[in-house]
Amino acid sequence: MAVVLSTPELLEGIFLQCDIRSILTSAQRVCRQWHEVIVSSPAVQTHLYFRPGPPPLPSHGSTLNPLLSEIFAPFFAPFVINTSEGFWDRTEIESLPLARNPGPFMRADASWRSMHVQQPPLRALGVVTPSENVSFLHEREVRMGDLYDHVVRILTRPGQGWRILWRERRTLEDHRTLLEDFNSDCTKEILREVDVVLVRSSGPFRSTTVLASDREFMARFTHPTALKSRLLNVTPPKRIRGRMSRREQREL
Template sequence: MHFRLPAQTRALAIPEIIISILHEMDMQTLMAAQRVCRTWADQIRRSRSLQKALFFIPASEKSGAGTRVYNPMLARAFQSAFPSEDLRDASNASDSIEDVSLSDFDLTKSPAKREMYLRPEASWRRMLTQQPPVSTVGLFSMGAGPMGLSWHQERATRQDEGLRMGALFEWLVHLGRHEWNSATIAICLGGAEPVNMPLEIIRPCTSVFTDGINGDWRAMAADFDLVLLASSASTCVDPEGPDDPDWVKSSDEIAWEEICETYSELGLTVAGLKMETYNEGGAWWN
């Protein structure tokens, strides 16, 4: 005996209709749709347009019309790693730069969340941070000490398939204990349309000339899609490390310790991005 399938069932067997329906979903619903059935999961994996919508493969510059679109799921889970879009045209660094805080990331809220997030197969690791993707990545480190102001610049190899959140996250963790205890860490988006790459770094005092550091800073703003800024200051009486009785752990240092412990428990290594130093400079107190 032949049974005629309902029209709805027959329609949902047509791949083009399924793809059209899936395109109407927001990102979180689309991710969940992969668990509905094997057919939907296969359609999502095979569709380049849906993989772009899920930030798994890069969108072209033309399709982005020159504007950045943050990965909405990542921007919620790692909020301080995504600079606000209303920071353009600030007059100096202190006006525009927002600190990255590990302790604000969703994964730090509980041990169970840390273990869930940090699984090596977790999908967020493979996601692009934005569309069109970040391709050129650099590190600008500067420090003020008893002798003056120093800085150095590093760059990673070009991210031809775009910067993935797993690489960015591990790069942040790879900075280490001292940076997460006392340094200011910020993510700055530069390139043709900077978001929070101010033209000038504020002078630490009137007795130091900052033309050199600002020239190097402006060059990075123009040449890199993303610059990780690490800024610190030290004196002769600062505690030297966690073994010093005067050392006080910050909330970010505690979060960093917990992340590293979870990595160790899972048998993972914090890889970070391989960086190459290409410039250094200094300005001494007069």
């Protein structure tokens, strides 16, 4: 047993059979050798969704990150606009595990922020506001930290709602019904280009004045890394479709 557990090649094979949570929270803390194998092995890093995986076979679609799907469940929930289901607000963010135990999640080096949300990775993110017929395309490698920051940034404004649409998780008929409900040309266009779309919707009108509850939400859920990147390395969208003032563009 000692020989097996001290052999990097055999350790790598064992780690590839382990679930992501066990590797991140337990295995890499056993000793320096185990930690070194985990962080240096391309295969293990791909298994952990830190490195891009190979293209899927034609008969297989993309694979969602199982750990992120569990701890950030609202981000991966199916989205169908109908009479019984609408847009979400801050309640879903406040129900996440990070709201109950913010310490591990809000560290500057928290591993979940660097994880791909699926394999193969997302290469672009669409953001749409169907009611205003406006869309944005962010062409960059999208990780969980990026997706989370986009949602929280939306929710720091009064009266905003959100949902996430995953293209690969729907049949063609689902798409047709969904797009008719959207009634938005910009959404149809952007869905042809990207695998995931963040959909914004304004809630009931109220003053744009920042309230104490708004500041409290921002303080609790804006990640420290996002605060720093927003000041030092703001990446504007590559393309904007629809009417929008320059001031609104700068805010995004």
